[in-house]
Amino acid sequence: MVKQYQMYIDGAFVPSVSNRTFAVYNPATEQILSEVPRANVDDVTRAIDAAAQAQPDWEQWPAVERGQYLHRIADGIRARAGEIAETISAEMGKTLSLATVEVNFTADYLDYMAEWARRYEGEIIQSDRRNEHILLYKKAIGVVTGILPWNFPFFLIARKAAPALVTGNTIVIKPSEESPNNAALFAEIVHQIGLPKGVFNVVTGFGNEIGEALSSNEKVGMVSFTGSQLTGQKVMAAASKHIIKVNLELGGKAPAIVLADADLDLAATAVVNSRVINSGQVCNCAERVYVQSSVKAAFLAKLVEKMQAVSYGDPLAKTDIDMGPLVNEKGLQKVQAIVENAVAQGGNLVLGGKAVEQTGYYFEPTIIDNVHNAMEIMRSEIFGPVIPVATFETLGEAIALANDCEYGLTSSIYTQNLNSAMTLISRLKFGETYVNRENFEAMQGYHAGWRKSGIGGADGKHGLEEYLQTQVVYLQFRGE
Numbered sequence: 001m002v003k004q005y006q007m008y009i010d011g012a013f014v015p016s017v018s019n020r021t022f023a024v025y026n027p028a029t030e031q032i033l034s035e036v037p038r039a040n041v042d043d044v045t046r047a048i049d050a051a052a053q054a055q056p057d058w059e060q061w062p063a064v065e066r067g068q069y070l071h072r073i074a075d076g077i078r079a080r081a082g083e084i085a086e087t088i089s090a091e092m093g094k095t096l097s098l099a100t101v102e103v104n105f106t107a108d109y110l111d112y113m114a115e116w117a118r119r120y121e122g123e124i125i126q127s128d129r130r131n132e133h134i135l136l137y138k139k140a141i142g143v144v145t146g147i148l149p150w151n152f153p154f155f156l157i158a159r160k161a162a163p164a165l166v167t168g169n170t171i172v173i174k175p176s177e178e179s180p181n182n183a184a185l186f187a188e189i190v191h192q193i194g195l196p197k198g199v200f201n202v203v204t205g206f207g208n209e210i211g212e213a214l215s216s217n218e219k220v221g222m223v224s225f226t227g228s229q230l231t232g233q234k235v236m237a238a239a240s241k242h243i244i245k246v247n248l249e250l251g252g253k254a255p256a257i258v259l260a261d262a263d264l265d266l267a268a269t270a271v272v273n274s275r276v277i278n279s280g281q282v283c284n285c286a287e288r289v290y291v292q293s294s295v296k297a298a299f300l301a302k303l304v305e306k307m308q309a310v311s312y313g314d315p316l317a318k319t320d321i322d323m324g325p326l327v328n329e330k331g332l333q334k335v336q337a338i339v340e341n342a343v344a345q346g347g348n349l350v351l352g353g354k355a356v357e358q359t360g361y362y363f364e365p366t367i368i369d370n371v372h373n374a375m376e377i378m379r380s381e382i383f384g385p386v387i388p389v390a391t392f393e394t395l396g397e398a399i400a401l402a403n404d405c406e407y408g409l410t411s412s413i414y415t416q417n418l419n420s421a422m423t424l425i426s427r428l429k430f431g432e433t434y435v436n437r438e439n440f441e442a443m444q445g446y447h448a449g450w451r452k453s454g455i456g457g458a459d460g461k462h463g464l465e466e467y468l469q470t471q472v473v474y475l476q477f478r479g480e
């Protein structure tokens with residue numbers, strides 16, 4: 001049955017004023033799942049106006065009361081966890097077990113951010129003048145727009161809305177056109193728990209039609225965007241029209257460096273998990289592997305064994321699978337082209353290498369070695385279950401190869417040697433470095449990319465601060 005969802009604007013579920021809709025497909029079955037409003041610029045203006053109207057009052061509430069709403073949303077999510085997880089799996093193809101992790105993590109994240117209500121603080125600064133206090137307040141920015149990708153669609157709503165709301169901002173969320181259904185469920189929960197109208201809004205539609213309006217409206221104080229580098233540039237350009245703050249979480253091309261003294265089994269398991277989780281469609285997961293040449297053969301043998309064991313299928317038909325399909329046909333074709341290009345340039349196909357001939361957008365678990373940094377496969381995001389493997393001789397060479405990249409989001413290193421680990425940590429130019437473990441950030445950490453991976457970041461106290469601006473007050477009194 002094809003479901004019908006609405007947008008959520010000013011506390012009401014509404015169609016687009018254009019009355020247009022678009023279809024959402026299941027990438028495992030290629031069947032239509034739902035019809036969703038195709039917003040136009042007027043819908044975006046309506047949502048931003050509602051958020052702007054609600055914001056001054058929302059900001060006046062004690063932060064702890066705003067936080068209580070987040071706790072209630074978290075409870076509402078837990079009560080519908082199964083349904084939400086199935087909705088996510090159906091529309092973007094991740095396994096049901098991963099979707100369930102995402103839903104529970106989202107609820108925990110809302111609880112975590114709610115706890116900041118009593119913890120974020122201003123400052124009192126020493127004055128140079130007698131009888132003067134300098135007070136630094138941390139205040140809400142105002143209206144935030146949150147533009148999302150499809151790969152962790154439900155969690156990313158909370159990653160933006162939770163810090164925004166607890167600090168007194170209001171928000172308009174635009175989910176990806178690939179995965180809007182779960183956002184409608186989020187809005188249903190928000191509505192059910194009675195969040196004041198206009199504080200949280202959802203518009204659904206295509207980025208090339210409404211993205212600019214979301215990024216350039218003068219009433220918006222910050223655009224919090226997660227997605228590709230190319231779209232991030234467009235958001236930044238649009239936001240510059242009214243000097244709107246941007247928070248950009250963009251792509252990654254994470255290196256995994258495996259030294260000769262590493263626990264090779266642990267390293268191979270972590271790299272394979274990293275490439276298989278979410279079918280390889282994760283911004284922070286190992287996108288290129290550098291292994292010290294003396295252990296390359298042993299490491300590659302382990303990689304092959306573990307990748308061969310990877311199972312895949314329709315996430316709603318099979319539960320004991322490691323991955324589902326890629327998100328859509330375009331994604332599948334992109335992965336295929338990158339792999340073919342690597343082989344044409346001299347890469348050696350060790351395993352897999354092609355799309356699976358069946359309904360759904362599946363790509364075989366793939367390993368390619370003999371690759372080097374000049375190849376597209378080592379420079380562009382693959383976003384599929386493909387591991388390219390290159391070698392190095394010295395630590396210095398590994399550092400140079402890893403840093404030779406326009407992205408700077410995450411990196412991982414595998415070694416038992418403290419000196420090697422510390423040398424790498426001090427010289428790698430990435431926002432995150434994982435030592436002897438897979439790439440997966442903690443909600444109390446800080447996820448922020450260097451170079452073209454973004455501006456600003458998310459999570460923890462530093463992520464919360466992104467949603468605040470300062471007001472410094474110079475307060476003079478006469479004194480006695």
Ligand code: NAD
Nearest residue numbers: 148149150176207208211212227228231234249250251283
């Ligand atoms: P995308 O850039 O194609 O789309 C992201 C969002 O931007 C969508 O909602 C889309 O509709 C919207 N959009 C499109 N054109 C727009 C415009 N002109 N103005 C404003 N918005 C517009 O990205 P995607 O394919 O959905 O997601 C995959 C990308 O996201 C990858 O590059 C991945 O690395 C990145 N990502 C990064 C992080 C992170 O934390 N750094 C997390 C998840 C995903």
